[in-house]
Amino acid sequence: MTQVLETEKKTEQVGHSQARLIFGRFVEHKIALVSILIVAFITVLSWSVVGVGSIPGWWHLTYNQLNPLIDGGRPTMSVVPQWLGGEGVFLGEHPFGQDRIGKDYFAMTMRGIQNSLTVMFIVGILATVIGTVIGAVAGYYRGVIDAILMRFTDLIIIIPVIVIGALVGSIASTLGGAIDGPVILGILLGLFTWTTLARLVRGEFFTLREREFVEAARVAGASDARIIFKHILPNAIGVVIVAATLLMAGAILLEVALGFLGLGVRPPDVSLGRLISENQSSFAHRPWLFWWPGLFIITLALCINFIGDGLRDAFDPRQRRFRPRRQKKVLK
Amino acid sequence: MLSFIVRRVFVSALLLLGASFIMYILTALSGDPLEELRGSRDPNRDLLIQLRSDQLNLDVPAPLRYFGWLAGAAKCLIPMANSCDLGVNILNQPVTDLIPMALDSTIQLITGATLLAIVVGITIGIVSALRHNTGFDYSVTFIIFLLFSMPAFWIAVLLKEFLAIGFNDFLAQPVISLPAILGIAVVAGIIWQAMVAGPRRRRVIVFVISGLATTALLVFFNLSDWFRNPGLGAVMIAVSAFGIAVLVTGLIAGFKDRRAMTTALINAGLAVIAYFTLQNLFDMSSWATISILVVATLVVGLASGWLVGGDDRAVSMRIGAITAVLSGGLLLIDRFMQSWALYTADRAIGGRPIATVGSSTPTLDGDIWIMGIDTFTHFLLPTISLTLISLAGYTRYVRSGMLDVLDQDYIRTARAKGLDERTVIVRHAFRNALIPLATLVAADIGAIIGGAIITEQVFAISGMGQLFIRSLSNVDPNPVMAYFVVVSIVALIANLIADLSYAALDPRVRTH
Numbered sequence: 001m002t003q004v005l006e007t008e009k010k011t012e013q014v015g016h017s018q019a020r021l022i023f024g025r026f027v028e029h030k031i032a033l034v035s036i037l038i039v040a041f042i043t044v045l046s047w048s049v050v051g052v053g054s055i056p057g058w059w060h061l062t063y064n065q066l067n068p069l070i071d072g073g074r075p076t077m078s079v080v081p082q083w084l085g086g087e088g089v090f091l092g093e094h095p096f097g098q099d100r101i102g103k104d105y106f107a108m109t110m111r112g113i114q115n116s117l118t119v120m121f122i123v124g125i126l127a128t129v130i131g132t133v134i135g136a137v138a139g140y141y142r143g144v145i146d147a148i149l150m151r152f153t154d155l156i157i158i159i160p161v162i163v164i165g166a167l168v169g170s171i172a173s174t175l176g177g178a179i180d181g182p183v184i185l186g187i188l189l190g191l192f193t194w195t196t197l198a199r200l201v202r203g204e205f206f207t208l209r210e211r212e213f214v215e216a217a218r219v220a221g222a223s224d225a226r227i228i229f230k231h232i233l234p235n236a237i238g239v240v241i242v243a244a245t246l247l248m249a250g251a252i253l254l255e256v257a258l259g260f261l262g263l264g265v266r267p268p269d270v271s272l273g274r275l276i277s278e279n280q281s282s283f284a285h286r287p288w289l290f291w292w293p294g295l296f297i298i299t300l301a302l303c304i305n306f307i308g309d310g311l312r313d314a315f316d317p318r319q320r321r322f323r324p325r326r327q328k329k330v331l332k
Numbered sequence: 333m334l335s336f337i338v339r340r341v342f343v344s345a346l347l348l349l350g351a352s353f354i355m356y357i358l359t360a361l362s363g364d365p366l367e368e369l370r371g372s373r374d375p376n377r378d379l380l381i382q383l384r385s386d387q388l389n390l391d392v393p394a395p396l397r398y399f400g401w402l403a404g405a406a407k408c409l410i411p412m413a414n415s416c417d418l419g420v421n422i423l424n425q426p427v428t429d430l431i432p433m434a435l436d437s438t439i440q441l442i443t444g445a446t447l448l449a450i451v452v453g454i455t456i457g458i459v460s461a462l463r464h465n466t467g468f469d470y471s472v473t474f475i476i477f478l479l480f481s482m483p484a485f486w487i488a489v490l491l492k493e494f495l496a497i498g499f500n501d502f503l504a505q506p507v508i509s510l511p512a513i514l515g516i517a518v519v520a521g522i523i524w525q526a527m528v529a530g531p532r533r534r535r536v537i538v539f540v541i542s543g544l545a546t547t548a549l550l551v552f553f554n555l556s557d558w559f560r561n562p563g564l565g566a567v568m569i570a571v572s573a574f575g576i577a578v579l580v581t582g583l584i585a586g587f588k589d590r591r592a593m594t595t596a597l598i599n600a601g602l603a604v605i606a607y608f609t610l611q612n613l614f615d616m617s618s619w620a621t622i623s624i625l626v627v628a629t630l631v632v633g634l635a636s637g638w639l640v641g642g643d644d645r646a647v648s649m650r651i652g653a654i655t656a657v658l659s660g661g662l663l664l665i666d667r668f669m670q671s672w673a674l675y676t677a678d679r680a681i682g683g684r685p686i687a688t689v690g691s692s693t694p695t696l697d698g699d700i701w702i703m704g705i706d707t708f709t710h711f712l713l714p715t716i717s718l719t720l721i722s723l724a725g726y727t728r729y730v731r732s733g734m735l736d737v738l739d740q741d742y743i744r745t746a747r748a749k750g751l752d753e754r755t756v757i758v759r760h761a762f763r764n765a766l767i768p769l770a771t772l773v774a775a776d777i778g779a780i781i782g783g784a785i786i787t788e789q790v791f792a793i794s795g796m797g798q799l800f801i802r803s804l805s806n807v808d809p810n811p812v813m814a815y816f817v818v819v820s821i822v823a824l825i826a827n828l829i830a831d832l833s834y835a836a837l838d839p840r841v842r843t844h
Binding site: 162 | 343347358361478480481482484486493805816
């Protein structure tokens with residue numbers, strides 16, 4: 001059967017697999033592509049600056065070491081001419097400046113980004129797995145199992161996420177620093193933010209389970225697990241990927257919001273949100289302490305939102321969201 | 333229907349019970365309420381620790397302590413008994429006294445912001461959908477993305493640093509420079525021509541007219557020292573009231589509807605007469621008189637619509653009421669503006685009116701106009717920042733909803749049978765696009781009662797969010813639980829209303 005189909009296609013036009021079509025559509029979304037590059041660049045930059053575990057990064061200062069204040073802690077990077085260090089170096093001793101007590105703000109910002117990204121990736125993976133499994137099982141079995149799982153989802157939704165952020169400190173001290181703060185925060189948030197995804201996947205499974213290919217698989221003797229994960233899930237993967245991306249954008253904003261409120265990642269470690277909340281009072285004198293973390297938060301969240309939008313366009317071309325260049329052709 | 337509601341309420345109650353247990357345990361796990369006492373050098377340290385342990389029942393393990401709390405909270409369910417017991421906070425204040433004050437501040441904060449976000453969001457969303465695939469549409473979509481990616485505190489801090497301080501500095505020498513006027517005029521012109529869209533000729537005309545109008549207005553502000561002594565005055569009120577009348581009629585009934593237009597113009601005329609006759613009454617008004625006036629305005633609007641209406645009374649009455657209330661609102665705004673100079677000159681204000689923290693000036697004293705302005709200046713920034721945050725969601729929702737509706741067959745039918753574009757958009761498309769919004773608004777109100785945590789933190793407004801976050805960082809379980817119970821009950825009720833309203837508004841839902 002497949003052979004016949006293939007030869008037919010070859011005579012008329014070259015066929016593309018579904019994955020190929022989706023990839024093609026995604027690549028056309030230039031904003032999303034640029035966004036991926038930016039996120040990748042920021043990720044590599046932050047990890048290579050701070051280093052991984054005991055391996056030090058390439059930047060010679062660490063985020064918690066005290067340095068003598070140079071020029072009142074102003075940024076030494078020579079992007080803005082009037083703040084030029086005088087020697088004409090491009091990065092200088094402290095590219096992003098120093099905070100009030102002389103810590104290097106470049107290292108601190110990079111450490112904050114690293115923590116935000118860690119939380120984002122852990123939440124992304126954990127919440128996607130939990131949400132997909134719960135949503136898939138609920139949507140596939142329906143009935144009592146669905147009711148129980150969905151009430152459980154409702155239960156988790158009610159609990160304010162901020163409480164979860166407040167737990168991180170005490171759990172970290174109970175563990176005695178065996179696991180990093182951001183990792184704990186990521187795991188905890190992942191355990192409580194899968195709810196939207198579960199509902200989406202459940203809705204998708206509701207419709208997909210009635211389709212003929214599921215019936216065919218069942219007649220062929222496939223087990224429930226095989227039908228769920230091998231037959232239905234690949235068809236619902238678009239919903240999962242898009243929701244997971246948007247979840248990750250939300251996770252970054254959540255992490256910085258918790259940091260701003262003094263919860264989540266605790267000192268001496270750095271959170272971008274905490275950097276802003278600590279320095280908002282000195283906005284008039286040291287505005288760079290406010291701008292750098294904010295700039296990176298917005299860049300990351302915006303890029304990941306754009307990636308999610310590009311993925312949604314690629315998986316579901318009927319629902320176009322934001323693609324100026326392609327839409328211009330249809331201008332009435 | 334009734335059985336659905338009963339079942340839903342029952343399930344919600346069980347959910348609340350389970351979630352409150354989890355919340356209690358999580359709060360208890362998050363730290364040690366005695367930590368600050370343990371570190372203190374007070375000679376009575378042990379006594380204080382003992383006292384607080386007794387107050388909060390800390391000797392009982394958390395899972396058991398929960399049931400003690402539950403027993404007290406259950407008393408709230410007894411109607412009229414006034415025996416509500418939500419425990420005490422670590423300072424030994426009863427939580428039942430803390431909640432109403434916090435709720436009051438939060439409601440003050442979120443009402444304005446939510447209303448503003450809904451109105452502005454709907455407007456931008458609709459315009460953006462009607463101008464699909466134009467520069468305006470792309471800009472709106474991009475701004476929505478940007479707002480979605482901005483942390484709430486970032487917007488709030490920026491507003492505080494630039495808008496508040498900038499405007500207060502500007503008031504010392506309130507003259508807009510010529511380049512600034514031209515810049516603002518050009519930007520206004522660009523926005524207007526993008527919203528109106530259409531052929532190039534029309535765009536250029538709109539750009540020039542709106543640019544000139546903006547310039548004229550700003551020059552007038554400069555010449556009349558408007559920012560120090562603002563006011564609308566008889567001329568501005570008359571122009572705006574008749575403008576509102578024409579606009580409302582044009583939107584709701586179309587310009588051809590003579591009776592509707594007459595109703596609207598009568599109400600605008602009445603507003604102008606009221607401006608000259610009511611000033612003395614305004615001077616000695618209290619909130620009660622104002623409320624009576626608002627009701628009277630509404631009645632006059634409806635009555636005039638009824639009298640003029642003829643065959644289509646409902647439309648005329650609606651137009652009458654909307655015009656009356658909006659132009660009546662102008663009079664109130666004008667009266668507030670008249671007190672502005674007095675307010676800024678007050679010693680407690682010192683010429684820097686826009687406040688960045690708190691919800692009122694403690695030492696200020698005055699009539700309702702002064703106090704009203706005080707509330708306005710304090711809630712201005714938090715309201716703007718909250719509005720910006722929720723605006724993005726509403727705009728996106730309305731825009732995509734409107735695009736979906738405009739694609740439907742019944743819209744094509746409406747156009748095909750020769751209805752004018754206004755009727756198609758307002759009567760057929762707009763109303764149906766609003767149905768899903770009803771759900772969103774209800775759900776949003778549930779979330780926002782407790783959701784302004786960050787905005788309240790930045791602007792130091794002691795609302796529910798502040799209560800929650802402060803108690804949480806002090807490991808103070810009782811206020812946290814009270815916050816949780818209030819917020820989740822509101823959220824559950826709001827969700828129930830959302831589902832019911834959806835079924836009521838969209839008959840297709842019931843067939844499922």
